Amino acid sequence: MSGARSGSRVRDREGVERVPEGVVTIHDVAREAGVSIATVSRALAGSATVAPATAGRVRRAAAALGYEPNRAARQLVTGRGQSVGLVIPDLENPFYSSVAKGMQNRVRAAGLTAIIADTDEDVAREREVLAQLATDVDRLILASPRAADTDLLALAARSRVVLINRSLAGVPAVTGDNADGIRQALGHLLALGHTRIGYAGGPVTSWSDAERRAGLTAAVDAAHDQGRGVTIVDLGAFRPGPAGGLAAADLAISERVSAVLAFNDQLALGLLGRLAERGVAVPEAMSVVGFDDVPVARLLAPALTTVVVPAQRMGAAAVDLLLAGTPAARPEDGPGALLRVLPVELQVRRSTAQAAGRRER
């Protein structure tokens, strides 16, 4: 094994010395600093067993040469990759864009790289993506995964996994406080005098939707206990894009509800658009509440009343959980042991008003 192979290539065909471009290896640094490559490796890794003077010399040499360690080589020997994967249902959904942004920022701050994959809200696609990603990434963040519990568990057994908007025994996860969010939203509508309220749900496979529905049921029960009557009309399950909101709007009108709680802002956006098209004034004739608070929500006319979910923070939190010494999955712990629930808050804007019947107050 010849120890001095690199460096020769810093001379081009004319034999002129040039700055080695991009191909500076650990050997070059070693030669420059007058030490062995092992020492360079240790010094740059911040090992305590390197004399301060030596370490300084190495660091200076590395900087002077513009040395950047080769990630492939490092990964090959350590077996641990330098990247984390993020799987999200739809990059064009602003909520996930924000999650991705927060995640990507934090990942890069940690000196790692973020690999992002989009599954188009499709289970089969998700499976493909996961299989492909699993081969070159051993740390994964899954946002709103549609996969079955067993598949997720199998994945978590091989790789470090953090879930966003889903909880599973023993797998660390980050979610928003769905039940509380829907409770706040319902409370707001009740305070405005609405008694017949539609719920435009998300996909049946959505864990978040299940949580929000459960929270809604609980909140309705609580209201009844306090002697307040409310009727929730289940408008159905919709694809969580604006298109789904169109259908939901028509249903809301024919069901004669005075307010609609939408599974997410995308749905609410579609609702607003269709309602305007059909000449139903918002909020005068119909109140609409969203969920997520995507950036455009406040720019709409009327601005959307919605539950603020800290999307970027969720992405960042997931990274933190992933990078922290997450204990191995232990199903005995049950869900919740590693669950980070972020608080959410209702943001009242222009899309909600008093129920029509109560207008005279």
Next chain:
Amino acid sequence: MSGARSGSRVRDREGVERVPEGVVTIHDVAREAGVSIATVSRALAGSATVAPATAGRVRRAAAALGYEPNRAARQLVTGRGQSVGLVIPDLENPFYSSVAKGMQNRVRAAGLTAIIADTDEDVAREREVLAQLATDVDRLILASPRAADTDLLALAARSRVVLINRSLAGVPAVTGDNADGIRQALGHLLALGHTRIGYAGGPVTSWSDAERRAGLTAAVDAAHDQGRGVTIVDLGAFRPGPAGGLAAADLAISERVSAVLAFNDQLALGLLGRLAERGVAVPEAMSVVGFDDVPVARLLAPALTTVVVPAQRMGAAAVDLLLAGTPAARPEDGPGALLRVLPVELQVRRSTAQAAGRRER
């Protein structure tokens, strides 16, 4: 060098044979198929110099064992990575979300992985990101880069680079037809009788904005040649987010223009919001035209008239250009040689109407 080291680990401490999980190497496949690792490598790479029978055996063995080649190892030896990087200014800008989505889809279809990095519309951040990315990716797609020509050229000399929304001598690029788009938009406004039109520009560092301004000037000159008078009021340069649109709206009002051409939809969104806030009816009192056609544009009330730029297709096209045998950068060719200009089309919706003075027609 011991040729048979792996495989021993398929027995765990109790000595029970198990399916080797995730650590199947080329050696395991070679043993299973009864050939050498070199043959496995060739067979799986689809080399023609392998006997069909052997190739079949290898492929079967690989499948049976669930073999997935180690990317780090491959990259280390070939020097060529399996991933392509995408650098975009802002993931939360829906236009770039779409670009990212199109890019990511195509990249994954090609069996590669997409690394996405966000620069927050910041030159310094972009530099950082580029430096970090350059170390582990040798194929890069840069969307609307803010970096100086020289830096970009230097980068292109080391890595395969494709630009989106920027053109540079010898570097392949994909853009929308900015001049034509603005021409269509202006023509629409002229047809509606507007004669005093505001232009809400993007950042001064934006190549797209420069193109659109140039296109606007040319279109105005053409109009004058046809005896149609138009005055374009430069409202200024704004950060391309909705916040920028707020300021632009106030300026548009005080400048008494009857229509505004916005650099992009984000700006238009902010404009619409602020205009509504100030009680200026759109389109009755003020027409607004955007650029990009982000998904929400059609959902606004009023729906936004805008220039449709095929964002996803741009992302995909950039990948195609990147993966095709792109010729090395040859500045002699000048810009244009490797430039793929995608057609754009004005989509007329509700945010534009006849100029107030002409209402009586």
Next chain:
DNA sequence: CTGAAAGCGCTAACAA
């Protein structure tokens, strides 16, 4: 505290 040396899993000459 430092250096020598052994590979990580794979591809690509070079032989056979």
Next chain:
DNA sequence: TTGTTAGCGCTTTCAG
């Protein structure tokens, strides 16, 4: 057509 072998650049024992 196939096998042998030399590394890719790096981390990490194991000796000094």
